[in-house]
Amino acid sequence: MQHFIDGNPLTNYDLPTSYANTFFFGADYPDFETGNKILAPEEAWNIDVKMDDGRPAYGEVIARFWNNECTDAAINTDFESDYRLQDKSAQCALFFKDLF
Numbered sequence: 001m002q003h004f005i006d007g008n009p010l011t012n013y014d015l016p017t018s019y020a021n022t023f024f025f026g027a028d029y030p031d032f033e034t035g036n037k038i039l040a041p042e043e044a045w046n047i048d049v050k051m052d053d054g055r056p057a058y059g060e061v062i063a064r065f066w067n068n069e070c071t072d073a074a075i076n077t078d079f080e081s082d083y084r085l086q087d088k089s090a091q092c093a094l095f096f097k098d099l100f
Helices: 041-051
Strands: 022-025 061-064 093-097
Touching: 041 061, 041 093
Parallel strands: none
Antiparallel strands: 022 093, 061 093
16 A cells, blocks of 8 residues: 555655644745754654653654654654654654544
């Protein structure tokens, strides 16, 4: 099964989950969506903990750039991954899904 955002297949940076009614939070991609890296993993984790479950692959707040950047996952099906809290550079964007 292939998942899509706005009719486009997910990139290698996205986890395979349902993205219906999703708000992207990130830096601007030219001529695309606002889903580029903007937050350090600790900043993303802080938002996730306050709004959801603090886990990058579960719940209503989903981390983007799972591939050993925002999270410690080596593959996009590692749903048990954690945020890379030791990395202080901008490595994350967030999806807020099914909030509305």
